[in-house]
Amino acid sequence: xxxxxxxxxxxxxxxxxxxxxxxxxxxxxxxxxxxxxxxxxxxxxxxxxxxxxxxxxxxxxxxxxxxxxxxxxxxxxxxxxxxxxxxxxxxxxxxxxxxxxxxxxxxxxxxxxxxxxxxxxxxxxxxxxxxxxxxxxxxxxxxxxxxxxxxxxxxxxxxxxxxxxxxxxxxxxxxxxxxxxxxxxxxxxxxxxxxxxxxxxxxxxxxxxxxxxxxxxxxxxxxxxxxxxxxxxxxxxxxxxxxxxxxxxxxxxxxxxxxxxxxxxxxxxxxxxxxxxxxxxxxxxxxxxxxxxxxxxxxxxxxxxxxxxxxxxxxxxxxxxxxxxxxxxxxxxxxxxxxxxxxxxxxxxxxxxxxxxxxxxxxxxxxxxxxxxxxxxxxxxxxxxxxxxxx
Amino acid sequence: xxxxxxxxxxxxxxxxxxxxxxxxxxxxxxxxxxxxxxxxxxxxxxxxxxxxxxxxxxxxxxxxxxxxxxxxxxxxxxxxxxxxxxxxxxxxxxxxxxxxxxxxxxxxxxxxxxxxxxxxxxxxxxxxxxxxxxxx
Numbered sequence: 001x002x003x004x005x006x007x008x009x010x011x012x013x014x015x016x017x018x019x020x021x022x023x024x025x026x027x028x029x030x031x032x033x034x035x036x037x038x039x040x041x042x043x044x045x046x047x048x049x050x051x052x053x054x055x056x057x058x059x060x061x062x063x064x065x066x067x068x069x070x071x072x073x074x075x076x077x078x079x080x081x082x083x084x085x086x087x088x089x090x091x092x093x094x095x096x097x098x099x100x101x102x103x104x105x106x107x108x109x110x111x112x113x114x115x116x117x118x119x120x121x122x123x124x125x126x127x128x129x130x131x132x133x134x135x136x137x138x139x140x141x142x143x144x145x146x147x148x149x150x151x152x153x154x155x156x157x158x159x160x161x162x163x164x165x166x167x168x169x170x171x172x173x174x175x176x177x178x179x180x181x182x183x184x185x186x187x188x189x190x191x192x193x194x195x196x197x198x199x200x201x202x203x204x205x206x207x208x209x210x211x212x213x214x215x216x217x218x219x220x221x222x223x224x225x226x227x228x229x230x231x232x233x234x235x236x237x238x239x240x241x242x243x244x245x246x247x248x249x250x251x252x253x254x255x256x257x258x259x260x261x262x263x264x265x266x267x268x269x270x271x272x273x274x275x276x277x278x279x280x281x282x283x284x285x286x287x288x289x290x291x292x293x294x295x296x297x298x299x300x301x302x303x304x305x306x307x308x309x310x311x312x313x314x315x316x317x318x319x320x321x322x323x324x325x326x327x328x329x330x331x332x333x334x335x336x337x338x339x340x341x342x343x344x345x346x347x348x349x350x351x352x353x354x355x356x357x358x359x360x361x362x363x364x365x366x367x368x369x370x371x372x373x374x375x376x377x378x379x380x381x382x383x384x385x386x387x388x389x390x391x
Numbered sequence: 392x393x394x395x396x397x398x399x400x401x402x403x404x405x406x407x408x409x410x411x412x413x414x415x416x417x418x419x420x421x422x423x424x425x426x427x428x429x430x431x432x433x434x435x436x437x438x439x440x441x442x443x444x445x446x447x448x449x450x451x452x453x454x455x456x457x458x459x460x461x462x463x464x465x466x467x468x469x470x471x472x473x474x475x476x477x478x479x480x481x482x483x484x485x486x487x488x489x490x491x492x493x494x495x496x497x498x499x500x501x502x503x504x505x506x507x508x509x510x511x512x513x514x515x516x517x518x519x520x521x522x523x524x525x526x527x
Contacts, residue, residue, distance in 0.1 A: 125458035129513070134398045135424040136481045138508040138520035140454055140467050148452035149471055156450065156497050204454040205492075252471065253430060255479040 001100040005230035005237035006352045006388070008037030008223035014187040014337030014346075016116045018217035022054055022063050025219035026112040027070045033108065034071075037223040038233045041072035044223070045104040048095045050081050050088030050111035051341040056126050057114040073108065084130035085290065086378030087111065088220070089344025093243045093384055095224055100240075105229045110221040111342035123215050127340075130379025132250035144212060146251060146380070147291040148204040154259040154293060158308030166206055168311025169292035170197035173210050173334055175314060176289065180331025182364045185346075187216050187337030211292040216337035220345040222352070238352045241277065241371065242387040244270025251380050261383065264301040264375065268385040271373065272303075275387045279303035282387075283369035284354055285325055286347040288377040289332040298375050299327060302385075326366050329354070344384060347374040355390040396425035396439050404441075405505050405519040412478060414440040421476040430478075444503030445526060446474035448496050453489040460511045468492050470523055472501055482521030502526040 010032030012018075012025050020028075026049070034041060049064035060066070064078040081091040088111030095107040115123055124142055131141045155165045174194055180186035197210035230237035246263035248254055254262060272278060279302060287302065289295030296310040304325045305313050313319055319327040330336045330350045333343060351372035359365035370391055376384045396413055401424065404411045412423030420431035421440065429437055450471045457465045466489040473479050483506060484492060501523035510517045 121457075121459040121462065124456060125460065125511075125513070128458050132424075133514065134402075134518060135520075137458075137514075138518040139469050139481045139483050140457060140461065140464060141469070141481065142454065142456065142458060144456065145452050145454050145469050148454070149450045149469065152452065152494060152497065153450040153471075155494065162494055202455055204452045204456065207452075249426075250424070252424070252479040252481050253426075255473070 002102060003227040003239050004096045004099045004224055005227055005239045006222050006348065007225050007230045007234045007237055008033035009349045009352055010221040011185050011346060011349045012219045013185050014216045014218035014339055016187070016217065018114060022051065022058055022060060022112045022114050023067050023070050025217070026067045026110045026221065029219045030071050030108055030110050030221040033221040033223045039106060039223065043106050044073045044076060044108045046076050046098065046107050047073055047078040048081060048091035048107065048109045049078065050091040050344060052082055052084060052087050052113060053115065053118070053126050056122065057117045063112065067110065083382035084379035085288070085338070085340045085343055086376040086382040086384045087341045087344065089347070089374065089376035089384035089386065090245065090382065092222065092344060092348055093245055093386060096240050096243055099224055099226055106223065106225045108221065108223050109345060110219060111345035112219040113339035113341040114217045115215040115339060116217050120215065132380065136250055136252070142204065143290065144204040144207050147293050148207040150259045150297065151206050151293045154297070157259060160308065162206060165311065166198060167194065168296065168315055169211050170194040171314045172289065172292035172295045173197050175320060176328055176332040176334040179329050179364055180335030182362050183331050183336055184362070186331040186335055187214060188335045207291055213290050213333040213338040216339040218337060218339035218342050220342045220349050222345060222348055236356045236390065238355045239389050240386060241389040242271030242273070242275030244268060244385040246383050248381045259297055260307065261297060261301055261377065263381065263383040264298065264377065267383040268302050268375065271385040271387045275389070277371060277387060281371050282325060282373050284329060284351065284366045284372045285327045285375070286330060286350050287327060287375040289328055289334050290338060290377070292334070294377065295328070295332065298377070302373065302375055321364065321366055329364050329366060344374070344376040347376060348386065348388070351388045355388055392435070394427060395437065401425055402519050405521065406507065408444065408503060408505055410442045410444045410503055410521065411439055412442050412476065413437040421478055423474065423478040423480060442474055442476050446472045446501060448499050448501060449473050449479065451484065451492060451496055453492050466490060472523055480521055482523050485522040486524035500526040
């Protein structure tokens with residue numbers, strides 16, 4: 001297989017109530033990525049798009065074709081990926097494989113979502129469609145509830161008192177908000193304190209409003225190319241060193257492993273093994289913190305901390321720039337925002353820009369970063385992991 | 392290949408407080424809710440078996456928000472129960488004030504009843520779920 005590089009990136013500001021349509025949001029970031037890659041839309045051989053709920057948000061299915069046409073990628077193969085919140089990462093991973101195989105040389109990958117158009121109650125209903133509709137939704141399954149179940153299980157399994165766990169969870173949110181202030185694309189640029197988190201509205205015990213990411217609108221896009229093509233087009237290609245994806249079934253069927261997410265561990269092992277790297281080689285990480293507890297579970301599953309210990313790591317600053325592993329220096333899903341179909345592409349955008357050294361002006365550059373990993377979780381059952389490198 | 396225990400049949404039984412699962416003739420594992428294959432060894436050599444409906448709570452949450460159309464159910468308590476036969480199953484805890492449910496319920500024994508979600512425009516009909524109460 002050939003090496004594949006990111007050669008162009010684009011990212012909208014994530015927000016509530018975007019005045020733009022999904023096609024407009026996606027087209028804008030795609031043109032930014034195309035311009036940065038020094039190509040034109042005519043050079044794009046195929047388009048992959050992560051989009052989850054366009055059907056409910058704007059009554060728009062198969063947004064990928066209308067989007068491709070809108071930017072002048074006329075008649076190219078355009079495919080939509082749906083794996084709940086991991087859709088964007090699935091779209092990227094699939095494109096990487098097409099280019100690695102030699103089938104295409106240049107592909108455009110985008111992700112877009114207009115979640116806030118649904119309003120909170122329909123959004124809660126449609127997000128719950130990514131749990132098991134027959135056997136788990138009827139009990140009142142929502143995603144806050146899933147991570148709430150995992151929070152209590154985490155406390156009981158690792159013998160951590162609930163007040164201690166809550167303090168750890170609050171520290172995850174506080175850190176994300178701090179970095180989001182430095183990220184102009186972030187949806188929520190406001191400092192919060194641990195006390196703010198602990199005083200916020202109770203969503204589903206023990207998950208409070210400030211443990212949860214917002215509903216978001218936004219888009220992100222990247223252009224990828226084979227190594228040979230990439231080197232001709234840009235000065236600083238960033239390469240995919242490893243990719244992985246795994247799936248799992250309904251929450252109850254994962255009983256042997258919970259609160260660990262087995263599919264994440266398998267997906268990340270695939271990427272580490274393909275890259276020939278280990279967690280110790282990672283200089284930064286963008287992981288799926290849809291809830292504060294989700295970030296803690298993810299950091300352990302990716303091999304950065306022992307099981308039950310990541311909360312202490314956040315409290316001790318080991319997840320900040322200068323710490324053991326800088327995590328979610330973008331502000332994460334929590335504060336950067338989580339337009340679900342765009343999230344995975346946004347994570348790749350972030351890590352690519354960090355590995356190019358582009359974040360100095362924003363005051364959040366991880367100095368000398370060589371390798372970064374992204375982790376995306378979709379619903380109960382799609383986990384994607386990708387390692388990027390500038391080496 | 393036919394699905395041995397369909398959702399339709401499972402749902403109909405649960406409405407009568409009968410919890411059905413699949414017992415594997417090869418490895419002995421009980422799978423519930425039903426799947427095409429044994430959840431442990433993937434064998435299809437299994438048969439329908441009625442479970443006791445008893446078990447213990449492994450985790451819980453009380454939700455103050457709900458999906459569209461179900462707002463009047465909040466607050467409600469979701470529990471994950473480890474059944475005596477081994478499987479975990481999601482249901483509600485119905486005989487305690489949801490606002491008073493704490494970590495103390497973890498490990499408590501429960502017995503099965505049922506509640507029916509009447510359905511919405513996305514659900515393809517009504518769906519029954521386990522409604523557990525403490526088994527003192």
